[in-house]
Amino acid sequence: MSFGEREAASGLITTLIVTLLFLWRISGQYADGAFDGPDALQTWARSVLVLVAWSIGIAIAVFIAVAILHGILTGETDDDRKDERDRDIDRRSLTWAWYLLSFGILGVIIDLALGASAFRAVNLILALCGLSEAFRDAAKLVLYRRGA
């Protein structure tokens, strides 16, 4: 497993953990009525900022854990080089994720035009960011395994 492949696997695990944590936190706040007042978006934004701080820590921890596990299981020394194949796979997966995000945001704009609330829109945009990130990492893993 190359450095780029491990990076994609770590990213996928991180996105999954952060998404679950965010759903747990936001659904808890929603149940407590934290988003009922006029400052709902500010409360939501503060929760997202906390999530961003969590995600950085989680990403570092997961990356180190995957690297250690990989070393134990394969006995390979760490090669953290990225070459032209890694860059090609990065470029392709980023393009696909960008299409997903772009069309998703267009969908959110249409949803807003049809009367959806701003609170729903920002949640959908955040979900799209997470989804496109997960899609990018999953696409990378497929390209590494199937061939680019």
Add this chain to the structure above:
Amino acid sequence: VPRIENRIRRLRFDAGEMTQKDLADRVGVTRQTIIAIEGAKYSPTLELAFRIARAFDVPLDQVFTFHDE
């Protein structure tokens, strides 16, 4: 379907069983990329293809062949 085939495995054998890691280090890529090229799962850039040919001291068409059928 266009297809690029290669003789890297054979050339490594002829070069005294050069390892994939040795070849990777010589041409400046990871071992996984050499594995992918050998297995026809990745088509290298022209620059890398020339570097691989130079590593074996042979012309490019003795390493890679292109089939357009």
